[in-house]
Every structure is written in structure tokens, then in C-alpha cells.
Amino acid sequence: MRSLRAEDPEALGGHRLLARLGAGGMGVVYLARTEAGALVALKMIRAEHAADPAFRARFRREVRLATGLTGRWVVPVTAADAEAREPWLASTFVPGPSLAEAVDGHGPLPAHTVTTLGRLLARALAEVHAAGLVHRDIKPGNILLALDGPRLIDFGIAQDGGATALTATDAVIGTPGFLSPEQARTGGGEVGPASDVFSLGCVLAYAATGRRPFGTGDAAAVLYRTVHEEPDLAGLDRLLPPPVCAAVTDCLAKDPGHRPTAAGLRQRLEAASDAPADPTGRGDWLPPGVLRMVAERSARALDPPPRPAATTPPERSGTDTAHPPSRRRLLAVVGSAAAVLATSxxxxxxxxxxxxxxxxxxxxxxxxxxxxxxxxxxxxxxxxxxxxxxxxxxxxxxxxxxxxxxxxxxxxxxxxxxxxxxxxxxxxxxxxxxxxxxxxxxxxxxxxxxxxxxxxxxxxxxxxxxxxxxxxxxxxxxxxxxxxxxxSETSQKMPVLDYLSRVRPARRTAVIEDRAAGDTSWKLASDLSELPPDEGTTTVHSVAADENDFRPAVDAALAARAQAVVYTGTSPSRAALCARALTAAGFTGPCMGFEPVMRPAFLKEAGDAAEGWLFEAPYTDPASADTKAAKAFTDAHRKRYGEPxxxxxxxxxxxxxxxxxxxxxxxxxxxxxxxxxxxxxxxxTHDGAAKRIRFVDGATHFLEMVNMNFLYQVTDGAFRFLGRHDQVPASKS
CATH class of the missing domain: 3.40.50.2300 (Response regulator)
Incomplete structure (x- = not known):
């Protein structure tokens, strides 16, 4: 919670503004008080984004849908103006953390809390579905924890029966890891109430175990697991009573027809609970750590920070557009009251x-x-x-x-x-x-x-x-x-492909896939198989995770007449075993690996066999770089700290x-x-001492992957910096 800025209005739509709960590129969320004295979270969208017809249509729909819901466990909209130059929406202020913040900060929730959470959210969803709506983004960040029970928020991408989608047909609507298989398949298009039930099952499993049932990482990989693999529910049967565990598991059925309805889920969880139908309002359902968070935020809301001395007219008359943000990012502070509560x-x-x-x-x-x-x-x-x-x-x-x-x-x-x-x-x-x-x-x-x-x-x-x-x-x-x-890790293969295609072309490349590195090694081996260096061929030779003898894999690679060998593992010690096996077999072609192997253990254990090995790395060595910025940084570092x-x-x-x-x-x-x-x-964009930092324009926010990796080579028993991979000439090999 932060003080109001001098340019913030004193009031908006009859609400007196008290403090800033958060601000993002799309707008500001204020703590405000109604004329009757009630506290609200007031979300105001910047005019430049409201000028986008699609964005305004989405906001207008959020107001319409959320205003029509009156259930106890849904945060109600108390007032809104979707047609204003800077449209705004006010909802009841809930001084509690999001479920995501509670679990991340205090670990998995106890069984009675998860059970209460499930049955009250099931009741909320039953009411939402009875109104002909599908929420489509049930996730921990959209669930607030209050003394008397949870609250479901953010109907920005909810869908009713007659609505037309406001997003591209191939866009995934929802949050990977918590969306349903049918959302993953259709891009969030035609989904029904059963989709929300699946998402609720993911949320409850996360609340009980602290883990996402379909894992984390690359969004595409999470979506694939959601559609094709079973959820990770290890330990859930030990953390929840059998009836509750069974209900959560049934929510995660791939077939929507095999999931319970929200009303049916509520009945099952109420039958499995010894607690009253509703929490007492004293917070008995919450663990002590979460209760402290609620108490602290309640106190801060009652004593907001003072406003700066300079003020502006009571109603907003304009927006600073000197540096307009892009339309592509809606920060959590705008879409969710949970996001703006975390600052306390x-x-x-x-x-x-x-x-x-x-x-x-x-x-x-x-x-x-x-x-x-x-x-x-x-x-x-x-x-x-x-x-x-x-x-x-x-x-x-x-x-x-x-x-x-x-x-x-x-x-x-x-x-x-x-x-x-x-x-x-x-x-x-x-x-x-x-x-x-x-x-x-x-x-x-x-x-x-x-x-x-x-x-x-x-x-x-x-x-x-x-x-x-x-x-x-x-x-x-x-x-x-x-x-x-x-x-991104997907760029790791680029220096290998470039070096073995341009610097020392290899028509036949052998990959030593070290299964001790799991998916990392498998993915690199697959990438190099699908896109062989120098448009040649790649053979893959695997070494089991519990196997320390690399000689069979090396013998097979040489039998395939390999001109270059790439080790895709991550262990310096196991890479040393591979290097020694290659030297013993008389291989003299280029040997390559990846940054996790670049440790003193590899040099020590491989000995002379390490000489000449090349490694991809995502970081530079400014002391060896020849750019003006790198040299200036190195000189300053030596002067201040006495070393490179x-x-x-x-x-x-x-x-x-x-x-x-x-x-x-x-x-x-x-x-x-x-x-x-x-x-x-x-x-x-920033041109730095290490590299040029520029991000891909789009929703992924990945760094541009064009020529952003570097090569090192073992020379005289040390890792020597060769430079950016695309700038390494054949003479440096």
C-alpha cells in the first residue's frame, strides 16, 4: 500500500481515494471509501487502453458479468463506469492474501482448510454456473482468503452462453497448470462448467501439496502434460481424508463427463467435513500464519499512508501519455485484487x-x-x-x-x-x-x-x-x-549447430545422451537429431543414469563414423568420464558440451582428456571480451576489487x-x-557490457535469442573465452 501521488484524483465516481494498492501499465488500483464508509478496491484503466475497442469490450463484459453475481463467496462489484474515458470498477475490499501467496509463503494448507476451501469454492462455482457463466480462470491468484471464507475474483475472461470470444481463436485462455484439457485443446474457446471444476481440482491439489499437479516450466510442456498425462498427486492420499482425496481426484478426469458438477462436489465435500456449513467468521478455518497476514492487512487498510501536500482537482481530467505502455501486458495488479494486497x-x-x-x-x-x-x-x-x-x-x-x-x-x-x-x-x-x-x-x-x-x-x-x-x-x-x-534454454543448441556447421563442419555428429540429466539431456539430444549440424546426420547413444562406463556409447558413436561428439549431460564428473573414454578410443574430432559441465571438477577429473573441449554458455567473460563497454567494466572491477x-x-x-x-x-x-x-x-533495449538486452515483442517476454550465447574452450587446463558463438572464426578452433 502506497501513498497517493499528487496527480491522483481525490475522488472518483463518488469514492474518496485513500491509497494506491498498486499500479501497472494498464492502470491503477486504489483503496477507496464509499460515501457510506465502506472500503473498496477501485480499479481504473488508463484512457489509452480504454481507447482500444476490444479492450473496452472486455472490460465492459467483466463489469456486466461480475455485477450480476451476488453469491457470498464471489467478490461483489459495488459500482462501475465502463463508458468513462478512464473506465473504472469498484469491488468490496478483501484484506486477505491470495491462495498463491499463502501457499508460497507458508507451505501447503492443512486438511481442514483445504476441505473448507473446496466446499465453499464449489458453492461459488455452482452459483456462477447456475447464472449461465463459466469463469475460465480458476487459479490460486484469483482466490482471496478472508476470515469468513475464500472469495473468487476476476471475471475478466469469463464466458456466458451467448458471448463472442474477444481473443484470437488459437490463443490459450486461462493459466497453464490450472486450465482444463479442453481449454488446452481449443485455446479456451468452447468450454463448459466442467472446465472450472477441473481447474478447481488443480487448485485444491496445489493447496494440499504445494505442487502444481501438472508441473511447472515451459507453458507448452505444461499444456501437453495437462492433455496427455496423469496429474502428479503423490502424497495427496496422506494429506487429505479419503473422501476428500477421491473428490479432488475425480475433478481431474480428462473426460469432462466424468467430473462431478460444482454442486455435486460441494455435497461430497460437505458430507466429508465435520465443520459447520460456513466458517465462523473468526478465521478458524485458516492456519495461524495466514491469519497474521489478514490481521496485518486489515490494520494497514484502516490506517492508510498520508497523501502528499500537493493535490489535483477532485475528479480526474486526463492521463499522462508521455510514455504510453503497450496493450499486450495486463499486470496482476489490474486483473486481481490479490495482486495488490501482497505489498504488505x-x-x-x-x-x-x-x-x-x-x-x-x-x-x-x-x-x-x-x-x-x-x-x-x-x-x-x-x-x-x-x-x-x-x-x-x-x-x-x-x-x-x-x-x-x-x-x-x-x-x-x-x-x-x-x-x-x-x-x-x-x-x-x-x-x-x-x-x-x-x-x-x-x-x-x-x-x-x-x-x-x-x-x-x-x-x-x-x-x-x-x-x-x-x-x-x-x-x-x-x-x-x-x-x-x-x-531461453531452447537456444543452447545454437552455438553447437553454428560451430559444427560453420567453424568445423561435421556431417556426422554423435550425441552422448546422459540419462542422469533426465529431460534436459533428452531434449538436447532430440533437438540435435531433428536439426543435425551442417545438414548432415545425428546418431544418439544413451548412457543409463546408474551406469558409469561410457565406453560402449563412445564405441557405438565411433562405429557410426562420428566426426564430432556432443555430450548433453549436466554432470562435470560424468562428462569427464565421457572425455576420458573418447581419448582412450583415439577420437580427435571436436567435442562439445554445455555450461553446467564448466566446473573445476571437469578439468580435474578429465585431466588431459579435457583439452580442446568446447562449451556453450549464456554469460560472457568481460575480461576477455574486446568491446569498449566490457573493457571499461573490467577496468572498474579491477580497480575497486583488485581482481577481474x-x-x-x-x-x-x-x-x-x-x-x-x-x-x-x-x-x-x-x-x-x-x-x-x-x-x-x-x-x-539496453546495450550492456555483456550483451544487448532486447525482449521478443509478444506475450512470452523471452530475451531475443539471436546470437546471445558464447563459446568457451579448454586450453592449457583452463576454460578460455572464445567470444560470441557467431563471431568465432575457424582460426580460433
Whole structure:
């Protein structure tokens, strides 16, 4: 919850505005009070987006559908004006976390909570379906947890019987991981009430286990599993009573006709519950940790932050269009009251915090924008975390020393020690700090997986410096404020294809598929089989996960007259076994692998057999790069820290530069909101010390994958940087 800005109206549609709950590219959500004194969440859409006929039609439909619902477990719309220049919608303010935030922050919910959640949401869906509607986006982020029970929100993509779809016929409508097989097949088109029941089954399984029943990762892979594979319900029978477990399992039937109706599900869950038909209103159905979140947010709503001294006329008369955001992103803060409630989380743990007061700062009269660094500085990845912190601090120094700087940057560093629980608490602390505009980190995939949903719920941009979205297992569609500056894992094969087609052409390539690496190795092997280097042929030779003898696979590869060998595993030790087997067999052609193998263990265990191996990596070595920006960064790093930059230091330097450029594009003023940065960052291009950062225009928010990978080669027992893969000439081989 943040103070109103000077340009915010004092009132809108008869509502007195009290505070900003959040802001994004599409608009602002305010905490407001009606003339009768009731608190509401008032969502206002910016005029430039409302000018889009399709967008206004969707908003108009959301108002119509949500206004017609009066069930207790649906958040009611209290007032709206869909025809205003800046249309708005007010709904009852619910001072509770989303289900996603509760589970991510406190773990799986107890059985009695899941049972109560299920039967009350089933009742809500039964009422929605009785009104002739299908919600189509039942997910944890669209469910708020209040003292007296859950609330279902966001009817922005709901469908009634006579409506015409407002999206392309091939677009997937809903959230992968929680949508039904029929939604995945039809792109969200012709689906019925049974689709909502399937989604509710996914939600209840997630609430009980803390896991998505169809996994995480690439959206296409999640959709495939939803349609073709059985859900992961491991342990559900131990966490829920048998009747409740059976009801949830039946909701997940692939055939819509085999699922219970919402009314039938409610009856089954009520029969299995010893609790009253409705919660008591005291919050007895919620675990203590969630109750504390509700209490804290209720207190903040009763004592909103004061308004700035300068005010504007009581009714809004215009919108700043100097930097209009794109239409393609609707942040969670606009579509869901859950998203705007997350900013009031607090940290219980005592965490290391340091503020950078770098010398050479611009005059104090300039606006100050704070970036939070969430890094592992004392745990298993402290070397990586320290490298990223150093890179970020050098970027702040460089920015603040600029004669033309229009604002000052400040870093606040938060050490989570490599612990997942502390990562969540750190994220709550960062998002609760009104001075923080954006965050960089975390260092590890498990920490990012735990913390990222909290940033999205707070509409705060989170820049991942060293983690690709697939590595973390985060679906982009569900986390619109997470920005990874690492290319997608699908680009890993490009340096291999380029090198074995252009630098040292190989018509016959052998892949050593190390099944110890699971899907990662299989996917790379499949990609290289479907698209062989130099338009030649690829043979695949597998090594079982429990097998340490690579000689049979190597012998088979050489029997196929391989001219090049690619190891697709991720283990440095197992790659060393492969290298030694190839050397023993007398193979002298190019041998290639991927970044996870680039560790000292490979060099040590492979010995002389490692010499000449080439590796793809998504990061640069600025000390070896020949660009002006890389050299300047390296010189600054040596001067300040007495040594060359470590892995991912340059990428952290560039992440700060990207955020600074985004703030500049938004006008650099003191009133910029995190949600505005989260929207704008995907339309910002930054030429950094490591690479050019530019995102694909569309809904995926992936970094452009054109020539964004680098090659390293083992030379004299060390990993030597060759450069960007497309710039490596044959003479360097």
C-alpha cells in the first residue's frame, strides 16, 4: 500500500481515494471509501487502453458479468463506469492474501482448510454456473482468503452462453497448470462448467501439496502434460481424508463427463467435513500464519499512508501519455485484487541488509530510486552472489557519476544465505519497502521459484540475472513481472549447430545422451537429431543414469563414423568420464558440451582428456571480451576489487543498466511505481557490457535469442573465452 501521488484524483465516481494498492501499465488500483464508509478496491484503466475497442469490450463484459453475481463467496462489484474515458470498477475490499501467496509463503494448507476451501469454492462455482457463466480462470491468484471464507475474483475472461470470444481463436485462455484439457485443446474457446471444476481440482491439489499437479516450466510442456498425462498427486492420499482425496481426484478426469458438477462436489465435500456449513467468521478455518497476514492487512487498510501536500482537482481530467505502455501486458495488479494486497507482507527473520552510499552521486535534489538485491552471500552460492553484487554496485557507481544523470540510484542488499525459507521472507521484506522500485536476484533456482510469486503479487519487477525461466520452472504467463535476462534454454543448441556447421563442419555428429540429466539431456539430444549440424546426420547413444562406463556409447558413436561428439549431460564428473573414454578410443574430432559441465571438477577429473573441449554458455567473460563497454567494466572491477569480474558479474551490471534505462523511459520522476517499471522493462533495449538486452515483442517476454550465447574452450587446463558463438572464426578452433 502506497501513498497517493499528487496527480491522483481525490475522488472518483463518488469514492474518496485513500491509497494506491498498486499500479501497472494498464492502470491503477486504489483503496477507496464509499460515501457510506465502506472500503473498496477501485480499479481504473488508463484512457489509452480504454481507447482500444476490444479492450473496452472486455472490460465492459467483466463489469456486466461480475455485477450480476451476488453469491457470498464471489467478490461483489459495488459500482462501475465502463463508458468513462478512464473506465473504472469498484469491488468490496478483501484484506486477505491470495491462495498463491499463502501457499508460497507458508507451505501447503492443512486438511481442514483445504476441505473448507473446496466446499465453499464449489458453492461459488455452482452459483456462477447456475447464472449461465463459466469463469475460465480458476487459479490460486484469483482466490482471496478472508476470515469468513475464500472469495473468487476476476471475471475478466469469463464466458456466458451467448458471448463472442474477444481473443484470437488459437490463443490459450486461462493459466497453464490450472486450465482444463479442453481449454488446452481449443485455446479456451468452447468450454463448459466442467472446465472450472477441473481447474478447481488443480487448485485444491496445489493447496494440499504445494505442487502444481501438472508441473511447472515451459507453458507448452505444461499444456501437453495437462492433455496427455496423469496429474502428479503423490502424497495427496496422506494429506487429505479419503473422501476428500477421491473428490479432488475425480475433478481431474480428462473426460469432462466424468467430473462431478460444482454442486455435486460441494455435497461430497460437505458430507466429508465435520465443520459447520460456513466458517465462523473468526478465521478458524485458516492456519495461524495466514491469519497474521489478514490481521496485518486489515490494520494497514484502516490506517492508510498520508497523501502528499500537493493535490489535483477532485475528479480526474486526463492521463499522462508521455510514455504510453503497450496493450499486450495486463499486470496482476489490474486483473486481481490479490495482486495488490501482497505489498504488505513483512519479514520475520533477521536478514543482512546493506545500503550502497556510493561516492560521486548526483546532487541530493535529484529523485532517488532504490533497487533491491536478493542474493546468496553467505551460503553455498556465495561466490556467485558476491560476483553479482559487485557488478550491480559498479553499475550504480557508473550511473551516479554521470554528469547527465536525472536521478540517483541506491542499492539495498538482502542476503538470504541460500535458504529457501529466508528467500521468501526476504522477498516479503523487499516488496513491503515502499522505497524499492525493483529487485534483482535471487541467485539460486529454488529461491527464485519460492520468491518470484511474491514479487508478482506485489506488481514489482524481479530481474533474474543468471537463471532462465525454464531453469526455475516458472511459467511466464503466471508471473508477468518476472524478467529474465538469460536466453531461453531452447537456444543452447545454437552455438553447437553454428560451430559444427560453420567453424568445423561435421556431417556426422554423435550425441552422448546422459540419462542422469533426465529431460534436459533428452531434449538436447532430440533437438540435435531433428536439426543435425551442417545438414548432415545425428546418431544418439544413451548412457543409463546408474551406469558409469561410457565406453560402449563412445564405441557405438565411433562405429557410426562420428566426426564430432556432443555430450548433453549436466554432470562435470560424468562428462569427464565421457572425455576420458573418447581419448582412450583415439577420437580427435571436436567435442562439445554445455555450461553446467564448466566446473573445476571437469578439468580435474578429465585431466588431459579435457583439452580442446568446447562449451556453450549464456554469460560472457568481460575480461576477455574486446568491446569498449566490457573493457571499461573490467577496468572498474579491477580497480575497486583488485581482481577481474567473476561469472555473471557483467550480467548483473547490465541488469542495473536495464532498470536505469527503464526508469529514464518513464520520465525518471519520484512518483514512478514498480508496476510501471514491470510493464515498461519488456519494451526497453539496453546495450550492456555483456550483451544487448532486447525482449521478443509478444506475450512470452523471452530475451531475443539471436546470437546471445558464447563459446568457451579448454586450453592449457583452463576454460578460455572464445567470444560470441557467431563471431568465432575457424582460426580460433
Amino acid at each position: 507482507g513483512t519479514a520475520a527473520a533477521v536478514l543482512l541488509t546493506r545500503e550502497d552510499s556510493t561516492a560521486g552521486s548526483p546532487p541530493r535534489t535529484l529523485p532517488t530510486h532504490t533497487i533491491g538485491l536478493q542474493l546468496d552471500l553467505t551460503g553455498p552460492q556465495k561466490t556467485l552472489g558476491t560476483a553479482q553484487e559487485r557488478g550491480a554496485r559498479l553499475a550504480v557507481t557508473a550511473h551516479n557519476a554521470r554528469a547527465d544523470a536525472t536521478f540517483k540510484l541506491v542499492l539495498k542488499t538482502f542476503d538470504y544465505g541460500g535458504e529457501t525459507a529466508r528467500a521468501q521472507e526476504t522477498a516479503r521484506r523487499i516488496t513491503a519497502n515502499p522505497a524499492v522500485l525493483a529487485a534483482i536476484g535471487p541467485t539460486t533456482a529454488t529461491a527464485a521459484r519460492a520468491a518470484a510469486p511474491l514479487y508478482t503479487d506485489a506488481s514489482m519487477p524481479l530481474v533474474l540475472v543468471s537463471l532462465a525461466p525454464e531453469t526455475v520452472g516458472l511459467p511466464d504467463s503466471d508471473l508477468p513481472t518476472v524478467c529474465s535476462t538469460v536466453v 569480474p567473476g561469472r555473471w558479474a557483467a550480467e548483473a551490471y547490465d541488469a542495473v543498466g536495464l532498470l536505469a534505462r527503464t526508469v529514464e523511459a518513464l520520465g525518471a520522476g519520484a512518483g514512478i511505481e514498480p508496476g510501471e517499471v514491470a510493464e515498461r522493462i519488456f519494451r526497453t
